[in-house]
Amino acid sequence: MSEASVAVHADADLLAQAVAARLVVRLLDAQAERGQASMVLTGGRIAAAVYRAVAVLPARDAVDWSRVDVWWGDERFLPAGDPERNETQARAALLDGLPLDPARVHPMPASDGPTGDDPEAGAAEYAAELARAARPGHAALPHFDVLMLGVGEDGHVASVFPEHPVHHDTRPVSAVRGSPKPPPVRTTLTLPTINTAEEVWLVASGADKARAVGMALAGAGPVQLPAAGAQGVSRTLWLLDRAAAAEVPPRLRSLR
Ligand SMILES: O=C(O)[C@H](O)[C@@H](O)[C@H](O)[C@H](O)COP(=O)(O)O
Incomplete structure (x- = not known):
């Protein structure tokens, strides 16, 4: 697992612009290396700002979007098209304007989808979809070039919440009930799955995140503070x- 590094930007707007620029470069590098690229999206306000920033970045056209796989780290278990779904937000902010191959866009289950209103069945189906995209001879997961995470005030990432039973789920994808952040039912990659990504980016903006960010970087445990347990390869x-x-x-501040 990699040592964490920290980059600090003046405000939320510059943060979103900088993450957008990094994302485009990361996808370009992956395509240069592997002929394709994959990104794992998250939900929340700062993520939406990043997607909007990518959408207007001229360099985004340098990416061959038809060779980008899009996955989600977590999703709110709601009907397809619900404005609260992370998928709906990402599509509106970015994906609908990109020449993506629809077969490479892998939204998490919706409560009115083929697996029905059963989040466990939906999580199992998403795990199966990940396994179908796995590289031959590799574990049941595809290669993730970059996986982005927002960070909650309580230190949650994706839909892995502090002290939640999801921490004991050994499956790659978990159905979460009783989420402290609404809506209560969600689907999430578990931390071991998140940690198979080549790069994990934790993106946080605002004073209400300072405590969780500080504690995670100071070495808090992942059950108390899930963000502390998210690490890229x-x-x-x-x-x-x-x-x-x-x-x-302070020991990490020099990296600013
Ligand atoms: O479904 C969700 O809500 C998310 O995926 C969640 O993990 C989010 O990223 C954080 O709560 C940060 O959200 P904000 O950037 O809005 O604070």
Whole structure:
């Protein structure tokens, strides 16, 4: 697992612009290396700002979007098209304007989808979809070039919440009930699945995130503070605005 590094930007807008630029470069590098690229999306306000920033970035046209796989790290278990779904938000902010191959866009289950209103069946189906995309000879997961995560005030990432039973789920994808952040029923990649990504980027903006960010970087445990347990194979990058970085431990501040 990689050591975390931290980049701090002046405010939320610059943070979103910088993450958008990094994302385009990451996808370009992956395509240069592997002929294709994959990104795992998250939900929340800062993620939506990043997607909007990618949408208007001229360099986005350098990416061959028909060779990009799109996955989600978590989803709210609601009907397809519900405005609260992370998928709906990402499509509106970015995906609908990109020449993606629809077969490479892999939304998490909807409560009115083929697996019905059963989040367990939906999670199992998403695990099966991941397994179908796995590289031959590899574990039941595809290669994730970059996996982005927002960070909750309580330190949750994706829909892995502090002290929640999801921490004991050994499956790659979990159905979450009783989420403290509405809506209560969700689907999420579990932390071990998240941690197979080549790069994990934790993106946080605002003073209400400072405590969770500071504690995660100071070495809190993942059950208490799930963000502390998210790590990329070759890179773990915290992308923060100044307000969210206010409690970053001094030994990491030099990396700003
Ligand atoms: O479904 C969701 O809500 C998310 O995927 C969640 O994990 C989110 O990323 C964080 O709660 C941060 O959200 P904000 O950026 O809005 O604070």
